[in-house]
Amino acid sequence: MRLSCQQEDLHRGLSAVARAIPARSALPITQHVLLTADGDQITLSATDAETIAITYTITASIDEGGSITMPSRLLSDFVATLPRENIEMTLAERSRQVSLSCARNDASIGGMDPDDFPPIPPVDDSATISVEAARFRRALSQVVFAAAADDSRPVLTGVHFAIDGTEMRLAAADGFRLAVHTLELPDSASECSVIVPARALAELTRLLAEAEDAISVTFNAAGTQVQFDLGHAKLVAQLIQGTFPDTQRLIPEGHTSRTEVAVGEFNRETRIAQIFARDGSGIVRLVASPGEGGAPGRLTISARAEELGTNEGEIDAIVEGEEVKVAFNGRYLREVLDVLDTDRVAIETQDQPSPGVIRPLGDDSYVHVIMPMFVQW
């Protein structure tokens, strides 16, 4: 293998695939990245050999094809620090030593047999759907964070994809909150219901930042894998087996109060309240009061830190229905407000203590439900 490529290309590729590498692993080779040089490109691959594999292709000038694995951490840190110039790479096949030179810097890195690298199983194209990259990225960013971080119920660590006709419904829930985003697909697809690990989708969201056009999503016939093909990058994930709970039932029907506020102000006041809430149990209290006699309604956002201090912020609100008093974990509020891209948002509540249903105004594609905290008022 003998080739040359641009430092920034290799750096970009290595950082993209490195995210698949597990922090710890019994298999040393999973700490490596696989480089395969062929034609006029290098394909970089990394996997945790369990749930996720990422491949990334960069252009290069290849004098002699071949492949080798190299320790990912060492290689990416090294390449990241090099100047933006041409990198020459030569593999001594027998010793598996790779010589890298860039500007006046030379390195030699020991590799491992590429045949020992865990195979990344190909995903057959039984059902491929096409989805627009930017919209898909936005949908994922509004849903993925709501998946469970602990794996006491494995299905909740994933995002549920329910595809039916031209509709793709993405849902995630961790037991305390639920996020649902419904996307319109350009073409009708066959019915499908799978659970994709949230971790893989978080990586996908990053990769999607540089994707422009449509990407294709393929689920294999056995229902065990999904591949997201972005052209220059591919992400393959093992699907989570099991039945995802019926999330539609978790969204309360109807409401007794509806509070409409500006997202920016609400987010700012929640951010402030959270500073005071963090020493307690993270409780942020909301009180929405309807306006009286022509005066506008208001929403107060407050928190207290036992023995430290208290905070109360107030913003304008359009409040329909009765006065509302509800307490939420401040982090849950913040995380949803951070991913809204509309100017205004409505919070719907029922009897107390009531789940809060959060709907961005003028955007029916998204709904978020946060379970309240039971507190003494």
Add this chain to the structure above:
Amino acid sequence: MERLHDPSLIDQPVLVGGHGRRGVVATASYEARRFGCHSAQPMSQALRLCPQAIVVPSRFDRYGPVSRDFHRMLDETSPAVESVGIDEAYVDLTGLEGSADPAAARRAAEGIRTRVRDELGIAVSICIAGSRTTAKVGSDAAKPDGLLDVPPGDDARFLAPRPVRELPLVGPNFGAALAALSVHTVGQAAALDRDWLEQRFGRAGIVLHDRAHGVDPTAVRPGGRPARSISREVTFSNDVTEIDTLHHTLRRHAERVGADLRRANRRARTVTLKLRWSDFTTLTRSRTLDRPVQATSALTAAGNELLAELFRSQGQRPVRLLGLGAANLVDDVTQLGFDELRPEEATTRRQEDLDRTLDSIRKRFGDRSVNRGP
């Protein structure tokens, strides 16, 4: 208190507390105190000192409502009332209207005494002072039915002749250590060098120096300090070996500790088991739980597990005393979850709802009105 219910007890030496052979005196009437009886004394010892005393069992259900009325009257006097027990409180009188007039505080104190006597039939003793320490020592000195007024600045002079053990900070051990140094009165303590006291007793030495000089900057904290822990324990009349009896006792403790937690809107992160073998060796074991608990069932389960662990590691022997405590208390706040996704938490919540229902039945119809099946 007991005299309210049974006027024949008036002027008699009365001991309130457990009657059994290991009972303890909860309180003693002033007539009984003359014989050397005092609270926290074994009942058997108190009866040796005062054989003619009338023993009345503690009936906490009777004291609660009276205590509430008493505190309500204090609350109506001043916004800053710190409760330090069912029958004791600090009241900040500095904010009263016309407080520049020293007579205003005296009028307020007289007002409380008259109201409590007229409406509750109980004598209260009050000391008006510039600091908490003096107020506490002074109100004890004013007992059984008096009003003492220590002008601000006179604290040290007032305290000097009093026994040093009367200072709230001096417990039995500290008192004994001071007695060994021939320090018996507050005045004698005040004469000791501050640095020397610190060297000898650490922080407690400094605080003793300050208090003995009448210096006590502690403010009255409205509402009282929230309890740091809640516990129940029982000394068995006969040492217990049957595991069922121990489990039953733990559940009864859990029932009461749980009720206290629920009443105070608190939850416990830590559950503690206290056990004394027949040879008086005392052990405690505690466990900190993932989520703060309040349910009787959760407290019972934690107690049973701690007991089993203790038996596993120490072997099983006859038990003299068994106690269950809740510590690391936090506010009663719970993140509610979707029942469909968190079935185990829905179960906990149902148990807590059941506990609240039982609590309210017991509040209306008495402690024994409803019990759990085996």
